[in-house]
Amino acid sequence: MTVHRLSPEILSAMESAVGQSGVAISGSDMAKYLGDWSGDHRGGALAVLKPASVAEVQAVVRLCGALGLGIIPQGGNTGLVAGAIDIEARGAVVISLERLNRIRLVDADNFVLQADAGCVLQAVKDASEAHDCLFPLALGAQGSCQIGGNAASNAGGVNVLRYGMARDLILGLEVVLPDGELWDGFCGLRKDNRGYDLKQLFIGSEGTLGIITGVELKLFPRPARIETAYLGLASFEAAVALFRQARRATADLISAFEIIGSECIDLARLVDADLASPVEAPVHVLMELSASAAVDLRALLVDFLAGAMESGLVAEALLADSDGHAKAFWAIREGLVEGQAKRGYHVRTDLSVRISDIPALVDQARHFVALEHPGWLPQAYGHAGDGNIHFNVLPPEGLTVVEARNRGADITAGLYRIANSLGGSISAEHGIGRSRHRAFWAGLAPAHRRLVTALKQALDPDGLMNPGCLLPPTETVP
Amino acid sequence: MTVHRLSPEILSAMESAVGQSGVAISGSDMAKYLGDWSGDHRGGALAVLKPASVAEVQAVVRLCGALGLGIIPQGGNTGLVAGAIDIEARGAVVISLERLNRIRLVDADNFVLQADAGCVLQAVKDASEAHDCLFPLALGAQGSCQIGGNAASNAGGVNVLRYGMARDLILGLEVVLPDGELWDGFCGLRKDNRGYDLKQLFIGSEGTLGIITGVELKLFPRPARIETAYLGLASFEAAVALFRQARRATADLISAFEIIGSECIDLARLVDADLASPVEAPVHVLMELSASAAVDLRALLVDFLAGAMESGLVAEALLADSDGHAKAFWAIREGLVEGQAKRGYHVRTDLSVRISDIPALVDQARHFVALEHPGWLPQAYGHAGDGNIHFNVLPPEGLTVVEARNRGADITAGLYRIANSLGGSISAEHGIGRSRHRAFWAGLAPAHRRLVTALKQALDPDGLMNPGCLLPPTETVP
Numbered sequence: 001m002t003v004h005r006l007s008p009e010i011l012s013a014m015e016s017a018v019g020q021s022g023v024a025i026s027g028s029d030m031a032k033y034l035g036d037w038s039g040d041h042r043g044g045a046l047a048v049l050k051p052a053s054v055a056e057v058q059a060v061v062r063l064c065g066a067l068g069l070g071i072i073p074q075g076g077n078t079g080l081v082a083g084a085i086d087i088e089a090r091g092a093v094v095i096s097l098e099r100l101n102r103i104r105l106v107d108a109d110n111f112v113l114q115a116d117a118g119c120v121l122q123a124v125k126d127a128s129e130a131h132d133c134l135f136p137l138a139l140g141a142q143g144s145c146q147i148g149g150n151a152a153s154n155a156g157g158v159n160v161l162r163y164g165m166a167r168d169l170i171l172g173l174e175v176v177l178p179d180g181e182l183w184d185g186f187c188g189l190r191k192d193n194r195g196y197d198l199k200q201l202f203i204g205s206e207g208t209l210g211i212i213t214g215v216e217l218k219l220f221p222r223p224a225r226i227e228t229a230y231l232g233l234a235s236f237e238a239a240v241a242l243f244r245q246a247r248r249a250t251a252d253l254i255s256a257f258e259i260i261g262s263e264c265i266d267l268a269r270l271v272d273a274d275l276a277s278p279v280e281a282p283v284h285v286l287m288e289l290s291a292s293a294a295v296d297l298r299a300l301l302v303d304f305l306a307g308a309m310e311s312g313l314v315a316e317a318l319l320a321d322s323d324g325h326a327k328a329f330w331a332i333r334e335g336l337v338e339g340q341a342k343r344g345y346h347v348r349t350d351l352s353v354r355i356s357d358i359p360a361l362v363d364q365a366r367h368f369v370a371l372e373h374p375g376w377l378p379q380a381y382g383h384a385g386d387g388n389i390h391f392n393v394l395p396p397e398g399l400t401v402v403e404a405r406n407r408g409a410d411i412t413a414g415l416y417r418i419a420n421s422l423g424g425s426i427s428a429e430h431g432i433g434r435s436r437h438r439a440f441w442a443g444l445a446p447a448h449r450r451l452v453t454a455l456k457q458a459l460d461p462d463g464l465m466n467p468g469c470l471l472p473p474t475e476t477v478p
Numbered sequence: 479m480t481v482h483r484l485s486p487e488i489l490s491a492m493e494s495a496v497g498q499s500g501v502a503i504s505g506s507d508m509a510k511y512l513g514d515w516s517g518d519h520r521g522g523a524l525a526v527l528k529p530a531s532v533a534e535v536q537a538v539v540r541l542c543g544a545l546g547l548g549i550i551p552q553g554g555n556t557g558l559v560a561g562a563i564d565i566e567a568r569g570a571v572v573i574s575l576e577r578l579n580r581i582r583l584v585d586a587d588n589f590v591l592q593a594d595a596g597c598v599l600q601a602v603k604d605a606s607e608a609h610d611c612l613f614p615l616a617l618g619a620q621g622s623c624q625i626g627g628n629a630a631s632n633a634g635g636v637n638v639l640r641y642g643m644a645r646d647l648i649l650g651l652e653v654v655l656p657d658g659e660l661w662d663g664f665c666g667l668r669k670d671n672r673g674y675d676l677k678q679l680f681i682g683s684e685g686t687l688g689i690i691t692g693v694e695l696k697l698f699p700r701p702a703r704i705e706t707a708y709l710g711l712a713s714f715e716a717a718v719a720l721f722r723q724a725r726r727a728t729a730d731l732i733s734a735f736e737i738i739g740s741e742c743i744d745l746a747r748l749v750d751a752d753l754a755s756p757v758e759a760p761v762h763v764l765m766e767l768s769a770s771a772a773v774d775l776r777a778l779l780v781d782f783l784a785g786a787m788e789s790g791l792v793a794e795a796l797l798a799d800s801d802g803h804a805k806a807f808w809a810i811r812e813g814l815v816e817g818q819a820k821r822g823y824h825v826r827t828d829l830s831v832r833i834s835d836i837p838a839l840v841d842q843a844r845h846f847v848a849l850e851h852p853g854w855l856p857q858a859y860g861h862a863g864d865g866n867i868h869f870n871v872l873p874p875e876g877l878t879v880v881e882a883r884n885r886g887a888d889i890t891a892g893l894y895r896i897a898n899s900l901g902g903s904i905s906a907e908h909g910i911g912r913s914r915h916r917a918f919w920a921g922l923a924p925a926h927r928r929l930v931t932a933l934k935q936a937l938d939p940d941g942l943m944n945p946g947c948l949l950p951p952t953e954t955v956p
Contacts, residue, residue, distance in 0.1 A: 193643070193682060294728065304772070429669060
């Protein structure tokens with residue numbers, strides 16, 4: 001819709017910067033860059049540019065700066081908050097990092113990997129494994145999300161509990177700044193306390209302060225033993241108590257502690273109709289421990305669970321007997337997310353609270369939906385070990401998309417109110433993007449707003465980096 | 479020397495802000511706030527103010543802002559880089575946090591502790607232990623350093639390997655901004671991805687962007703088992719290879735991996751003349767593993783070391799048989815630092831390199847000292863698991879302090895050149911302060927300088943926060 005603004009001169013300058021094959025301007029060529037994975041968001045762009053080197057990223061940023069064009073950095077486009085989709089279609093340029101996709105270095109001796117921002121997360125994980133190392137970031141989207149996007153959005157996932165968010169896994173960044181200059185923040189050091197830690201600015205900034213072109217990552221020894229258990233519990237309270245005991249009993253050998261309300265199992269059946277639930281209980285827990293071969297992890301887990309069953313905290317427990325068995329457990333967790341997507345539009349949230357407040361969050365949210373939005377189906381699951389619950393709500397059959405979205409906005413607002421009243425967060429791991437920035441901004445204290453604005457102004461005074469994302473738009477749509 | 483500038487009006491305003499007992503202006507009252515632990519630095523101040531509440535910190539900051547007075551936030555004064563000592567004595571005001579010393583909350587269920595900035599680190603550790611939790615930051619100075627200073631300087635220590643720097647242990651901060659406003663960044667959440675992570679700005683900023691008044695910390699399960707070994711090895715190469723194997727063999731159950739050149743043992747003997755070295759080898763390693771009671775850590779360590787001795791990597795190995803025995807091993811590590819202090823002035827560094835470059839760093843540094851500064855005594859020890867070597871150099875007997883300091887400056891510069899040539903850091907954990915800011919600044923790429931300056935300008939436009947620290951001074955001494 002904005003192609004008419006693209007003059008021959010601008011097109012020619014773009015082609016000079018990234019080559020003809022690096023420029024997409026037709027609707028069909030741009031299509032895959034203008035809609036996100038969830039199907040929830042579509043946007044517009046003046047052009048999609050695909051630089052093939054860091055120097056080309058710099059050239060494109062300088063060109064956009066000279067023309068006053070907004071820049072939307074884009075990775076694998078698997079985010080859920082329209083962080084890389086210009087839903088207001090204000091004539092910005094999408095810069096896709098997909099052609100910057102080289103693993104630069106795997107230094108297994110020092111447990112360091114360097115990669116271009118456009119490397120797919122799975123490729124990073126595979127390259128680490130090939131050197132008998134682990135890069136622990138693990139997400140449903142790992143086959144298509146890009147490591148630069150993971151850094152820019154501070155991605156979370158199922159192993160945060162043990163290894164932290166993307167922020168905790170990054171040793172260094174390479175960033176093209178809004179003026180086109182390159183900041184080389186690679187150092188290869190495990191410990192470096194030379195002044196302000198500038199990489200922290202860009203991690204989680206969602207492309208609003210610069211374009212990440214390269215990442216330097218921490219690798220870990222690959223755990224030689226992994227034990228996986230699928231548990232049935234009576235309540236969310238029991239799950240939280242179990243987690244607390246497990247942290248102490250294992251001294252933090254837990255690598256995942258996922259919680260699944262039993263209502264979610266029907267969603268997983270949309271992907272695998274024959275799926276049999278491993279347990280029959282209101283609340284399921286998928287728990288994973290990992291360690292080196294020198295630790296008898298199986299005995300540790302068996303002893304711990306025996307105690308938990310004896311004390312009545314755990315009702316049913318299944319231990320994976322093989323890798324395949326463990327994968328089948330994980331397929332339930334992954335299937336319920338895919339199953340939701342098959343249901344089309346639904347309310348997605350990404351709430352976090354203090355871990356001990358998880359039961360209150362789920363109770364209040366279920367009560368709210370039942371009372372004020374009867375017929376809508378709540379689904380509660382998430383990374384309980386991080387206090388992070390994806391409390392999602394499926395619309396009843398028969399609603400039009402417009403009706404569902406309107407009502408969905410009310411439900412979302414109600415769930416945010418509940419999270420806020422518990423001192424929680426409306427974005428535990430997905431970020432703010434364009435779909436949450438109003439709720440985000442409304443919830444900020446004045447001092448916090450001033451700091452956010454001052455940072456943005458200091459680094460991107462012209463406001464060209466990912467306009468409309470994270471911060472409230474500074475310009476209005478023409 | 480600057481008391482004459484303190485008019486009765488200003489003094490009276492200061493007393494209104496913090497009460498009479500909160501103001502020190504005489505040389506004797508100010509003395510302990512104007513010299514650091516090492517004895518290397520002394521500075522001056524117009525006054526030392528000791529606010530007893532967050533509101534009093536705000537009042538003091540507003541007063542200094544109105545008067546255009548520089549502000550030097552000060553914790554336990556145990557830093558080594560003159561970060562809280564105005565060595566140029568430019569008439570700033572020291573704000574000591576020592577009266578803000580309350581543990582605000584220990585939430586063992588959620589593994590969270592909140593404390594005033596002025597709490598001594600040991601008090602934080604004790605409060606955690608009282609709830610059967612661990613706060614893992616561990617420094618020689620933990621009996622007097624303050625947790626706010628640990629946050630402001632992103633302190634390191636002996637357990638970084640397992641638990642990270644102060645940055646990694648902080649969930650939230652409370653900060654009085656340069657305009658006197660309070661930013662409340664406590665949230666109690668393990669996971670929160672709402673936009674820019676503002677606390678990262680203040681961690682490691684050495685008081686140049688605001689005054690930390692409160693910290694919210696991550697606690698951990700207290701490891702029920704700790705095993706400690708003292709090892710003798712032939713070389714730094716062997717120590718690095720051993721570390722690499724140990725990471726894999728234990729899947730990161732190592733909580734400390736300290737390296738000590740055998741020459742340092744004589745320093746420890748300055749503290750305990752009867753000290754017998756546990757091993758006779760060129761390089762000593764103090765290695766600690768920790769885990770829950772469910773892990774047979776002793777067997778794991780014995781097996782690992784047996785293999786390492788069989789392969790010839792380790793020459794001698796002693797396992798601690800009791801807590802007292804382990805403490806005796808640690809007393810060597812702590813004693814050598816105290817022993818150095820007894821020697822008076824010496825060259826102190828805090829270098830880091832890629833772990834695999836540790837042998838090159840030590841070789842080149844020793845060679846440089848032997849060749850260009852014969853008679854000076856190099857001491858190499860540090861946190862090898864982090865790539866962090868304190869390569870210190872003692873002056874020969876008979877030099878005057880002035881002669882030693884002049885030559886010491888040359889030696890320091892030479893050691894920085896070696897670290898830089900290996901792609902290393904001149905400050906792994908101690909920070910920049912006033913003693914390293916010229917070397918720091920000289921080593922920065924232009925894009926990095928611009929970012930640092932832009933941040934400082936954005937948050938502290940009047941340049942009143944810790945002037946002369948970290949950044950080059952913006953004003954000249956009158």
